[in-house]
Amino acid sequence: MRADADVDASRPSGPDGLVMGKDGLAALVDVLIRRGFTPVGPTVREGAIVLAELGSADELPYGWGVELEAGRYRLRERADGAAFAHAAGPQSWKPFLHPPRVREWTADRVAGELVVTAERVAPPRYAFLGVRPCDLRAIAVQDRVLTGGAYRDPGYAGRRSGALLIVVECTEPGATCFCVSMGTGPATGPGYDLVMTEVVDADRHRFWVRSGSREGAEILAELPARPADPETRRTARAGVAAAADRMGRSMPETDLRELMARTLDAPRWDDVAGRCLTCGNCTMVCPTCFCTTTEDVTDLTGDHAERWSLWDSCFDLDFSNLHGGPVRASARSRYRQWLTHKLGTWYDQFGSSGCVGCGRCIVWCPVGIDITEEAAALHDWTRSGQPTPEPS
Ligand code: SF4
Ligand code: SF4
Incomplete structure (x- = not known):
């Protein structure tokens, strides 16, 4: 339709x-x-x-x-x-x-x-x-x-x-x-x-x-x-x-938007940053990720040029590059940006969650980082007030 x-x-x-x-x-x-x-x-x-x-x-x-x-x-x-x-x-x-x-x-x-x-x-x-x-x-x-x-x-x-x-x-x-x-x-x-x-x-x-x-x-x-x-x-x-x-996974039963806002300083972000390769696979397979960048190319004669729009990823170092360098230089800040946008600030921008629960980012992450597991760990941290245990 x-x-x-x-x-x-x-x-x-x-x-x-x-x-x-x-x-x-x-x-x-x-x-x-x-x-x-x-x-x-x-x-x-x-x-x-x-x-x-x-x-x-x-x-x-x-x-x-x-x-x-x-x-x-x-x-x-x-x-x-x-x-x-x-x-x-x-x-x-x-x-x-x-x-x-x-x-x-x-x-x-x-x-x-x-x-x-x-x-x-x-x-x-x-x-x-x-x-x-x-x-x-x-x-x-x-x-x-x-x-x-x-x-x-x-x-x-x-x-x-x-x-x-x-x-x-x-x-x-x-x-x-x-x-x-x-x-x-x-x-x-x-x-x-x-x-x-x-x-x-x-x-x-x-x-x-x-x-x-x-x-x-x-x-x-x-x-x-x-x-x-x-x-x-x-x-x-x-x-x-x-x-x-028979759903294979579930998100913690809590207000995910609020959870993201309350956990910006959680130690779990360091933990996941230690595993994340910042490869951007999760953003490529995600059906809602939409970011693009612009690339201009010329041929060797200099008489022909083209402008292309290409998918981009918030995991790329260049993605947040402003004068003086990237705003999000660490894996921690880039993973946190991705997850908090998906589950939290997407509501502020577009009035809904940015995640529809398809699970692709879990399957196609080369190191098996699981968005539901990360959200659950953040939720546990808010409930216990203690750092979450090391993942096995
Ligand atoms: S589970 Fe959510 S974040 Fe992951 S790929 Fe699907 S829509 Fe995107
Ligand atoms: S697919 Fe996995 S390793 Fe690659 S950027 Fe996403 S979370 Fe990190």
Whole structure:
């Protein structure tokens, strides 16, 4: 659903929705292509479930799941043939809506004159298939950051305005997931065009589908689907409820914003700084991190120049470089900046948490630093008034 869409909250498919089989999923991708969308969804590539353009539903990761732990990601085969029974992979939808490298303009010297040409590439009209509820919230967070304030990013707005969002609710959380703590899943919130819940019984593989926008309803009307029976709806809801009970991680039950404000001098920051490599992986994989830097390049003739916008990270030493040097020179100050922004000052800037509980920063941290463990340690420190014990 577009960020600025005229929302029809009445669920045009009706509250009970429709049910379809694997043939419906195949038809969905075909319909999306026929309607001019570029479908993007999960697929197995190079030992991971990544998000990539799909030519057909056959490319979905049927029969694959994942094992996640701090600093660890492994594919594992599933006997049930489920397509969406896997937790978040290394990417979110961020690289599609807010790409890591964007050329802003080029400049050429032509007959002694400087000609500057703004980059104007019509973005593809994406259909994101398999958006997790936590990632749906992350898109809403980036909408607020990149289009909701005084400094609107027109490139993001252009890519986002045409995007169709097809959510798949979570029935198989990872060991690093904590969306329940953040109120972002495993059931979906608003903002989708279509939402599906996958149900795999002993002998039946089906999807309970509901629409959340007129365009979603029009697409759903083209699929081989029938009214959802009570048993499918009940089983689907039970699968999502069971997922909520199997979250791998949780945040401490406290006001995280207040916790961040009260622990700026906690010794835990020194502890985590001793482990953090300041590599910035956590910011690259995070679906809400949005910072960019600007790079100007020229060719060897000096007659051609380009300006690029590139993802940046608050873990980079240069990130806070002002005259005289970086404001945050130590690993302690950079990790503290990242965590206190995510869980605390993001509220002041954007009115929400900057963390949606996807767990990617835990999985893709090369030394396995765990945001929930760090928050818990800070919480323990406020309760005990004593320095937290050394991590084992
Ligand atoms: S901070 Fe970590 S868990 Fe939270 S949204 Fe970013 S990557 Fe996901
Ligand atoms: S917390 Fe982990 S991923 Fe993030 S900068 Fe430190 S070492 Fe890298």
